[in-house]
Amino acid sequence: MRRDTRQRRAIRRVFMNVDRPLTPEEILEYGRRIVPSLGLATVYRTVKIFVAERWLSEVELPGGGLRYELADRPHHHHFLCRSCDQAFDVHRCPDEVERLAPRGFEVDGHELTLFGRCVTCR
Amino acid sequence: MRRDTRQRRAIRRVFMNVDRPLTPEEILEYGRRIVPSLGLATVYRTVKIFVAERWLSEVELPGGGLRYELADRPHHHHFLCRSCDQAFDVHRCPDEVERLAPRGFEVDGHELTLFGRCVTCR
DNA sequence: ATATGTGCAAACTCTTTGCATGGAG
DNA sequence: CTCCATGCAAAGAGTTTGCACATAT
Numbered sequence: 179m180r181r182d183t184r185q186r187r188a189i190r191r192v193f194m195n196v197d198r199p200l201t202p203e204e205i206l207e208y209g210r211r212i213v214p215s216l217g218l219a220t221v222y223r224t225v226k227i228f229v230a231e232r233w234l235s236e237v238e239l240p241g242g243g244l245r246y247e248l249a250d251r252p253h254h255h256h257f258l259c260r261s262c263d264q265a266f267d268v269h270r271c272p273d274e275v276e277r278l279a280p281r282g283f284e285v286d287g288h289e290l291t292l293f294g295r296c297v298t299c300r
Numbered sequence: 301m302r303r304d305t306r307q308r309r310a311i312r313r314v315f316m317n318v319d320r321p322l323t324p325e326e327i328l329e330y331g332r333r334i335v336p337s338l339g340l341a342t343v344y345r346t347v348k349i350f351v352a353e354r355w356l357s358e359v360e361l362p363g364g365g366l367r368y369e370l371a372d373r374p375h376h377h378h379f380l381c382r383s384c385d386q387a388f389d390v391h392r393c394p395d396e397v398e399r400l401a402p403r404g405f406e407v408d409g410h411e412l413t414l415f416g417r418c419v420t421c422r
Numbered sequence: 423a424t425a426t427g428t429g430c431a432a433a434c435t436c437t438t439t440g441c442a443t444g445g446a447g
Numbered sequence: 448c449t450c451c452a453t454g455c456a457a458a459g460a461g462t463t464t465g466c467a468c469a470t471a472t
Contacts, residue, residue: 181426181471202462217429222462224427238362240411242436243461257401260408268401272394275412279379279390282419286382289362289413290397297404303446303451324437339454344437346452365436 180227188212189224190233199237199245199256199265239265239291255290261299268292302349310334311346312355321359321367321378321387361387361413377412383421390414 192200192208200208202221209216225246228234235249239258245265255268268290276285314322314330322330324343331338347368350356357371361380367387377390390412398407 179426179472183427183471185428215429218461219430219463220428223464238364240360240362242360242364242366244364255400257405257407266402266405270400272397272400275394276414278377278392278394278412279414279416280388280419282422283379283388283414283416284422285379285414285416287415289415290400291411292398292401292405292407293409293411294401294405294407297402300404300406301447301451305446305452307453337454340436341438341455342453 184213185209185216185220186224188216189221189228193234193246193248198267199239199247201243201245205246237265238289255292257292257294257296259296259299260293261295264296266296306335307331307338307342308346310338311343311350315356315368315370320389321361321369323365323367327368359387360411377414379414379416379418381418381421382415383417386418388418 188209189205191212192205196208202218202225205221205225206216206218209221225234229236229246229249232249234246237245237247237256239245239256241258241263251267253271255271257266257268258264259266271290275288275290279285310331311327313334314327318330324340324347327343327347328338328340331343347356351358351368351371354371356368359367359369359378361367361378363380363385373389375393377393379388379390380386381388393412397410397412401407
């Protein structure tokens with residue numbers, strides 16, 4: 179049976195107060211403002227559970243390392259700032275993208291990442 | 301002064317005989333068919349040099365880990381097979397994509413990845 | 423009371439670096 | 448004959464796992 183701990187509540191709160199995908203390090207940083215003893219291993223274990231529960235989803239942007247965001251968001255893409263490395267949501271999507279695949283390839287998803295500098299870093 | 305070694309010739313040949321981005325492990329595997337003693341550290345060092353010379357370019361697909369491809373290819377995107385994990389080129393690109401960024405964000409590039417199963421794995 | 427969750431540290435994986443030897447020039 | 452390049456093994460970064468202790472139920 180799944181327990182409701184301070185650590186899990188803290189991590190849930192972090193995601194409810196942010197509107198962009200977070201890295202494990204970012205989750206740790208924000209989570210520690212609520213539960214200072216929070217450990218990185220707990221962050222990794224907890225996001226895995228939340229992903230399994232479909233409360234979070236994994237975001238795989240170029241550059242390696244997974245980020246996490248609330249799973250209930252409608253289809254969208256991301257902007258990755260080359261300066262601060264933060265990811266932001268991009269709410270529009272070019273339709274028809276999945277038709278670009280070579281003949282005979284079966285497409286079941288796509289990921290579009292824009293690169294540049296965010297408003298703050300410009 | 302830069303030297304022309306068996307290892308470097310082998311790695312060059314690998315890229316000239318393939319039309320998709322390769323991971324360091326794939327480069328090692330194919331390179332060893334030409335120079336069996338080839339080491340992984342040499343692969344990493346060599347691709348870094350080729351990237352600096354702009355003969356290769358880095359491809360950062362979702363899922364972590366850099367892949368490499370010939371730098372002189374025209375703008376294109378990639379298809380990543382969920383079954384064999386190989387990347388393939390997608391030669392068309394939806395224009396207009398960079399306009400999707402939020403207001404105030406400065407876009408200087410984009411990466412589009414299609415996911416699914418390649419012809420061989422279907 | 424009991425079994426799940428946590429924090430720490432060790433293990434792992436992928437990539438990079440140090441160093442002695444090899445080989446291009 | 449020089450010095451750059453290589454291969455190995457050790458060191459780093461990021462992530463996962465084992466274990467003893469803490470704590471939700």
